[in-house]
Amino acid sequence: MKNPxxxxxxxxxxxxxxxxxxxNQADILCKKGCSGCCRSGLSVSPIEFDFISSFLTESPEALKEALDAERDLRKSPESCGFLTLSGSCSIYEVRPIICMSHGIPIQARIDEQIQKSVCPLNFKEGLDHIESSNFINLDLINSILSLINARDYEKSAERKSLTPSQFLHRELK
Ligand code: SF4
Structure with missing residues (x-):
């Protein structure tokens, strides 16, 4: 399903x-292959789950690669299930929107306070030295995602965990 x-x-x-x-090329030092942001415990909205699911239906080899990595005991349980043993993302082209912000300064309102963060490899001078135009506003992105979900997924607004086996169960339904 590809929602416009x-x-x-x-x-x-x-x-x-x-x-x-x-x-900010001089301040963004993390590079392709760095997977420090790819931690377990992510969840996605139904619309993102369906988007990734469509990709995995068309690319069963990507699902197999992710399932193999998920079951491999050499992989840290703290890593995202879609991180391969070689350190790449097996769903990179359809990765959740939050993953697109990896390495970029982000800000979000938590408990009525604007909280900012960035990968410790980047912007070494600290958050206070980063211009506001260099932040990704997660509240805005999440609001738009919520609106699309509320409109198109009113019966199943529940978030789903981002693990390869979750998609396997869906494929078998
Ligand atoms: S989906 Fe891909 S980019 Fe996102 S955390 Fe997992 S491995 Fe990293």
Whole structure:
């Protein structure tokens, strides 16, 4: 299922992150292959789950790769289930929107306070030295995702955990 509003949001976030990366090449030191942000415990909204599910239906080899990595005892249980043993993301082209912000400064309102964070490898001078235009606003992205979900998934708004086996169960239904 490819929801046009969700696809448009992905493109916007991708453009924004690329623009921030371009502007801050000297301060963004994490590189392709770095997987420090890829921790377990992520969950996705139904619309993102369906988007990834469509990709895995069309690319069973990607699902197999992720399932093999998930079951491999050499892999840390603290890593995201979709992180392969070689350190790449097995669903990179359809990764959740939150993953597009890996390495980029982010901000979100938590308990009525704006909280900011960034990968410790990047912007070494600290959060206070980062211009506001270099932050990804997670509240805005989450609001748009919630609106699309509420409109198109009113019967199943529940978030789903981001693990390969979760998608396997879905494939077998
Ligand atoms: S889905 Fe991919 S990019 Fe996102 S945390 Fe997992 S391995 Fe990393």
């Amino acid at each position: 509003d969700y696809l448009a949001l992905r493109i916007k976030v991708q453009e924004k992150t690329q623009e921030i990366e371009q502007r």
